[in-house]
Amino acid sequence: MDERWTPRHTAEHxxxxxxxxxxxxxxxxxxxxxxxxxxxxxxxxTIGGASGGAAGLAMxxxxxxxSVIAIVYLRFDPHITHTxxxxxxxxxxxxxxxSLARVFRQGGVYQSATYLDGRRxxxxxxxxxxxxxxxxxxxxxxxRTGRGVVDVLALGGGGYAWPKHALMSHDNLHMDVVExxxxxxxxxxxxFFVDELEARAGxxxxxxxxxxxxxxxxxxDAGRYDAIVNDTFSGHExxxxxxxxxxxxxxxxxxxxxxxxxxxxxxxxxxxxxxxxRDTAATLRQVFARVWIVxxxxxxxxxxxxxxVIASDEPYxxxxxxxxxxxxxxxxxxxx
Numbered sequence: 001m002d003e004r005w006t007p008r009h010t011a012e013h014x015x016x017x018x019x020x021x022x023x024x025x026x027x028x029x030x031x032x033x034x035x036x037x038x039x040x041x042x043x044x045x046t047i048g049g050a051s052g053g054a055a056g057l058a059m060x061x062x063x064x065x066x067s068v069i070a071i072v073y074l075r076f077d078p079h080i081t082h083t084x085x086x087x088x089x090x091x092x093x094x095x096x097x098x099s100l101a102r103v104f105r106q107g108g109v110y111q112s113a114t115y116l117d118g119r120r121x122x123x124x125x126x127x128x129x130x131x132x133x134x135x136x137x138x139x140x141x142x143x144r145t146g147r148g149v150v151d152v153l154a155l156g157g158g159g160y161a162w163p164k165h166a167l168m169s170h171d172n173l174h175m176d177v178v179e180x181x182x183x184x185x186x187x188x189x190x191x192f193f194v195d196e197l198e199a200r201a202g203x204x205x206x207x208x209x210x211x212x213x214x215x216x217x218x219x220x221d222a223g224r225y226d227a228i229v230n231d232t233f234s235g236h237e238x239x240x241x242x243x244x245x246x247x248x249x250x251x252x253x254x255x256x257x258x259x260x261x262x263x264x265x266x267x268x269x270x271x272x273x274x275x276x277x278r279d280t281a282a283t284l285r286q287v288f289a290r291v292w293i294v295x296x297x298x299x300x301x302x303x304x305x306x307x308x309v310i311a312s313d314e315p316y317x318x319x320x321x322x323x324x325x326x327x328x329x330x331x332x333x334x335x336x
Contacts, residue, residue, distance in 0.1 A: 084181040112159025114192045121168040123161045127306035130296035131162045134227040145258035149226045155212040156232035159192040167201045176206045178215045213241040216250035223256045230263040244333045248287040258314045267305040278330030284311040292321040
C-alpha cells in the first residue's frame with residue numbers, strides 16, 4: 001500500500017468541502033432521558049408503599065425528575081419517526097459555534113442534519129459540502145465537452161442536505177433524487193425544509209421513491225446526467241447493490257460525455273479500516289478510465305473518516321485528491 005495511506009494520515013489533506021452517517025457521540029440526551037424516565041417510574045412504584053415524610057420526599061424527587069424531562073424535551077425538541085429501517089430520532093443539538101442544528105439519528109449514527117436559521121440550505125456535514133466538487137470541475141468539463149453540470153442524479157435523499165444546497169446555489173441546475181423510503185422523504189419535508197425546497201425549486205427538483213439500483217437499470221435515456229452522486233447507506237453500512245461493477249456500468253450508461261460519478265465511502269474501526277474504500281476504487285477502475293479519492297472528514301462529528309471516490313472517463317485535474325498506486329487497490333466487487 002502507498003505509504004501516504006497510513007490510516008488516519010489524512011488531516012493534511014482534509015477538504016473543507018453528509019450522511020457518511022456520523023457516529024452519534026458526546027452523550028446523547030435521549031439516552032439521559034431514558035434513564036430519568038426509568039428512575040421516575042421506580043420512584044413512583046415506591047410511593048404506594050411509603051408514608052408520611054418518605055412519600056413526600058419521593059413525590060418531590062419525582063417532580064424534579066419530571067421537570068428535568070420537560071427541560072430536555074423543550075431544549076432538544078425530540079421527535080420519533082418510523083421508517084423502513086425502524087424508528088429514527090429527530091432532535092436539535094447545539095453546534096460548536098453556538099448555532100442550532102436538527103439531526104436525524106438512526107442505527108446509532110447521524111444520517112442527516114440541517115441548520116435551523118438562514119443557513120438551512122447549507123450542508124452541516126463536511127462530506128456533503130465536498131460533493132460540490134462536481135461544480136468545481138464544471139469548467140474543465142465544459143472545456144472538454146461543451147456542457148457544464150446541468151442535470152444531476154442524487155442516489156439517496158435522507159435529509160436532502162446536498163440537494164437543498166446545490167439547487168439553491170445553482171439556478172440552472174435540475175436534479176432527480178432517488179430515495180427508497182417514502183417515510184424518510186416525509187420526515188425531510190416536515191423537519192428538514194424539503195417542503196420549502198420543493199416550493200422554491202419547482203420543476204428543477206424531481207423526487208423519486210424507488211430502489212436506486214432498479215432506477216439505474218430502468219429504461220432511461222442514455223447519457224442524460226452530467227453528474228451522479230451516491231450517498232446511500234443502511235445505518236453504518238453502504239448499499240452494496242450500488243457498489244458493484246454491474247452498478248458502476250449502469251451509472252456510466254446514464255452519464256453524459258465527460259460525466260462525473262461521486263460516491264461517499266466511510267472508513268471503519270475509527271478510520272483504520274479502509275477495505276471498502278480500496279474495493280470501491282478497484283471496482284470503479286474496472287469501468288471508468290480515471291478514479292480519484294478525496295478526503296472529506298468532518299472533525300465536528302468525529303468518528304469515522306469520509307472519502308469521496310470520483311470516477312470519469314476524462315482526465316480532470318482534481319484538487320485535493322490523494323495519489324494511490326496499484327498496490328492500494330482492493331478487490332473489485334460484483335453482483336455474484
